[in-house]
Amino acid sequence: MMVLGKLAGMVLHQLRNPLNIMKTSLYYVISSYSDKMDERMKKHLEMIEKAVDSSDKLIEDILGFARPREPVLENVDINHVARTALADILVPPGTTLETEFSEDLPAIQADPLLLIQMFKNITINAIEAMKGVGTIRIGTRLKEGWIEVSFNDNGPGIGEDMLPRIFEPLFSTKSRGTGLGLSLCRLIVYKHEGEITVRSRKGYGTIFIILLPLAVRASTGGNNDG
Ligand SMILES: Nc1ncnc2c1ncn2[C@@H]1O[C@H](COP(=O)(O)OP(=O)(O)OP(=O)(O)O)[C@@H](O)[C@H]1O
Ligand SMILES: [Mg+2]
Numbered sequence: 001m002m003v004l005g006k007l008a009g010m011v012l013h014q015l016r017n018p019l020n021i022m023k024t025s026l027y028y029v030i031s032s033y034s035d036k037m038d039e040r041m042k043k044h045l046e047m048i049e050k051a052v053d054s055s056d057k058l059i060e061d062i063l064g065f066a067r068p069r070e071p072v073l074e075n076v077d078i079n080h081v082a083r084t085a086l087a088d089i090l091v092p093p094g095t096t097l098e099t100e101f102s103e104d105l106p107a108i109q110a111d112p113l114l115l116i117q118m119f120k121n122i123t124i125n126a127i128e129a130m131k132g133v134g135t136i137r138i139g140t141r142l143k144e145g146w147i148e149v150s151f152n153d154n155g156p157g158i159g160e161d162m163l164p165r166i167f168e169p170l171f172s173t174k175s176r177g178t179g180l181g182l183s184l185c186r187l188i189v190y191k192h193e194g195e196i197t198v199r200s201r202k203g204y205g206t207i208f209i210i211l212l213p214l215a216v217r218a219s220t221g222g223n224n225d226g
Contacts, residue, residue, distance in 0.1 A: 009067055012059045019059070022052050053090060057124070060117060061180040064187075065169065071111035071191050073216055078105060078140050078147050081112050085119035086138070094132045097123070100139040108147050109215045114188045119149075121181040122208050126153035128174065129206070146194075146211040153207075158200040166198065192216055 026049050034042065079101040091097055119138075126136045130153060137152040158166060165171045167186045172179030189196040193216050200206040 005066065009063065012063055016056070016059055019052055019056050022048070023056070026052065050090060057120070057181075058178060061121070061178065061184055064114075064117060064184045065180050068187055068191070071114055071188075071216070073109045073111060075107040076110040076112050076115065077107055078110075078115075078149065078212070079103075081110075081115045082119055082138060082140060082149070084112075085116040086123065088116075089120060089123055089127070091127065092132045094134075095127055095130055096135045098135060098137045100137060102139075102141040105140060105142055105147060106214055108212055110192055110212065114191070118185045118188045118210070121185050122151045125181060126151060126155060126206070129153065129155035131155075143211070146213055149210045149212070151208040152205065154205040157202040157204050157206055158198075159202050163198065163200060167196075 026045060030042075030045055030049075037045075082099070082101065086097060086099070089097075123136060123138065126134075130136075134154050137150075139148075139150045139152070141148050162173065167182050168179070169183040170179040171183075186196050189210055189212070192212055194210060194212040196208065196210050198206065198208050
């Protein structure tokens with residue numbers, strides 16, 4: 001099992017290189033030639049872009065889950081992290097992403113790459129849940145020594161029977177979901193000594209709230225004995 005796990009990890013790591021090349025080349029082709037392309041061609045390139053993105057997310061989630069790494073802490077501007085993550089997400093035309101960022105927030109000690117992964121997973125879930133129509137509001141603010149990040153969508157909501165299970169690894173209601181996204185988000189938040197909660201009402205929408213401490217007690221890359 002250990003050899004298989006190691007092999008799977010190596011293969012997944014190797015697959016990221018060609019995916020990144022495809023992503024960069026796609027970006028180049030789309031931004032340089034979009035005025036010379038007909039609608040059908042654009043549609044096909046969008047399909048490739050979506051497929052590359054979801055493969056990349058899958059690899060990132062599996063690696064993050066199977067080989068969780070300790071956060072490498074640095075001073076982080078949460079709004080900058082949020083903007084970086086959101087810029088990398090394909091938003092369907094009927095979906096609106098609104099941001100309400102408090103300015104002048106203090107820097108927090110965090111691992112920006114892990115936080116980007118968390119922002120992307122929760123936002124993509126909301127986009128997928130709304131099936132192309134709706135609004136997601138993402139906010140940041142200072143709250144009693146913590147930074148609070150909220151994700152508020154007006155999608156279909158989550159039933160009471162499902163709600164306690166959504167953070168379980170491999171729990172998914174999607175035909176092509178792996179169910180790793182939220183369990184990974186929770187792991188990332190816990191590794192930052194933060195808290196994650198969810199409130200949802202069927203038919204009205206869902207809110208995820210994350211509290212991150214300004215400073216993490218555990219030392220960089222070291223033993224997490226807190
Ligand atoms: N904003 C949301 N609105 C409604 N349901 C949600 C929302 N976010 C999560 N869910 C529910 O929680 C489940 C678990 O989410 P999670 O991100 O862990 O897995 P997934 O999205 O199904 O698969 P993936 O591994 O591709 O992320 C989803 O399948 C969905 O049913
Ligand atoms: Mg998900």
